[in-house]
Amino acid sequence: MEDVLREEIELIQSSLLPTETLTRGLDNFVVRSTTSELSIHVNLCDYPKTVNVEVKGEKDGREESEMWRGWVRERMKEWDMTQEYPLYQFCTTHFLPLLSQSSPLTSPTCHLDTSNTCTTGQTDVPNVDLTPHHSLLISHHLLSSTKRKHLISLSSQLSLVGFSKTGHPGIMYATGSKEDVTEWVREVKSWNWLALRVRVSVEPIPVSPGDSNAEQEESPQLQRDLEDEQEKLSSNNRGDAIQETQRLKGAKDGARGGKGRGEWTEVEKIGDAIEWMRVRGREKMLWDVGVGTGAVK
Template sequence: MNAREILVVASPLSTWRMEPQHGLAAELELVSASLLPSEILHSHVSPDHTVFTVTSSDSQLSLSVSVGQGFPKKESVAVEIKGGQMGRDEAAGWIDWVQGKLEDWDEDQDYPLYEAMTTHFLPLLAPVGTTPSPPPSKPPALAPDVPTVPHHALLVSHHLLAPSKRKDLHALSSSLSLIGFSKTGHPGIMYAIGDLLDLEEWIREVKSWQWLALRVRLAPVPVPEEAGNVVQKGQETGARGGKGRGEWTEMEKVGEALEWLRKRGGEERAKVLTDIGIGAGGGKG
C-alpha cells in the first residue's frame, strides 16, 4: 500500500473520531485490519453519509458500502456488489442476495458493520478463477430424510494458541457433526465440512469468541464429491439427531493441513489454502 492509499484510508478515521457516538471509526479500523494484501479500501466522507469501497487485485468483483445518518440502524447501510462485466440479470441477483444477507443485521451487536462485512461480503473477493455467482434467493426445500450436499468453510485468524479455544473447537465441531481440522500457531486455520446449517452455526459460534483478525476466507459452499466421505464418517449415533459425532483433527504445520486437504480432494481441494497465499511456496510452515 502506497502513501496515497494510506492517506485515503486514514482520512475518514480522523473525521469519524469527532463523532464517537456513531461507532464508525472502530468499525472501519476493524474492516481495514481484516483486509488481505491484495485488497484495498478507499473512502469518501460527506456531511450526511460516508461511502467506502473495497477492491481486490484477485477478484473481478468489488464492494461499495454507503453508511448514512442513523447508523447503526440497518436502514442506514447499503451494500452494492459491482463487476466490470456484470449483466443486468446477474446484478439483479446480487441485489436480492445482499438484501437477504442484510436481514441478519443486528444493530445491538458491538460491530454490526464489521460482522456483516467479514461474514458475508469480503469472502466474495475470491481469486479470479473462483469468482462466485449470485446464489438463488430461495433455495429449494429439502425433505427431512433426504441427505443434503456437504458444504465446506474456511476461517483464518492471526493465530490459534489458547488451549481453551482449541478445546472448544473440538467440542463444537463434535456437537455439530463436522469433519475438519484446526492448524495451531501462526496463522490459525480452521476448515470444516458438514451440512450447510451446521456450518453456518459453527461460523457464528466461533466468531463470537475473542479473536485477532479472524476472517471468513471461504463462506459455506457445496462440495458434491464429499457426499460419500461424509456418510462414511457419520458412524456414531450422537449429536444433532443421530448424524454422528464428526471427526476433528488438530495439527501444527501448514504442510499437514495441505496434506489433509489433498487426501480428501487432491490439489483442487488444497487450493482453498494456496489460492489465498497459505502454503503456496511449498506447503511448509
C-alpha cells in the first residue's frame, strides 16, 4: 500500500504549478503556494479508505475556519477509493484549484454561495479557439512508468481527454483546445523517445462524417460528442465564479488555473485502443496509420 500511496503523491507533485510546493510528513502532506494565503493539509492515516483534509488560510478567523470545514465535509462525500488513483483525482479535482492565483474563489463563502455575490469583476470569456482539436502520436514503445505518470498529469494540467496504449507500439491520442493540444504535443516530443512520430498533427476534429460506413451511421452521435467536447472547452475557459462553483459541485471538472482535470485512459491492447476510438467514430485514424485489423495494406 505504501508503494501505491507513494505513486499517488508523485502524481500530485507532478501536477503542481511552479508556485506550489508539497511537503510530506510521516503520514501527511501539505501543499502551499507562494501566490495564495491558503494551504491544503492532508492526513493519510486512514488511506485508502478515506483521508482527512483541511483548508487553512493565514488570516482566517474562527468563522472562516468553520465554513471551510463544512465545505470540506461536502467534498469528502465524493471520495471514491475504487478509483485507480483516488487521492490524486480527489486532490486535483477539488483542492489544488484553490491555490491557483487565477481562481476567483478565495474564500469558503464563494464555494458555498451560488448567487452572484462572489463574482470578481472580470467575467468575459477569453477570446480563444474553442473548436475541439486532436493529435495522434505513435512511438516504438511506451513502457516507462515515469512517462505514463507524466501523461496522466499532463492531461490534468491541460484539460485533455484521451488515451495512451502501453507496450509495443506506444499510442497516444489527445483531444482538447488547439492551444492545449499543441502544448501537449510539444511537451511529449521533448521527452526521450525511440522513434516517436506525429501521425496526425494538431487539427480540428472533423464535424462531418468520415468516409467509412460506420462513421456515417454514427454521425448523429459524432455530432453530439463534438458538441459535448466543445461545451467542455467553453466551460473550462469561463472565468466567472458561478460557473466555477457549479463545476466544483459537479465533481467532474477539476481545475488548474481554470482548466479541468481532463480524462485520461490507459489501455494495454491494440483492440482496446481501437474500441476507444470506435466509440467516438474515429477508429479509421488508427487504421490509416497501420494500426489494427482494419489497417490499409
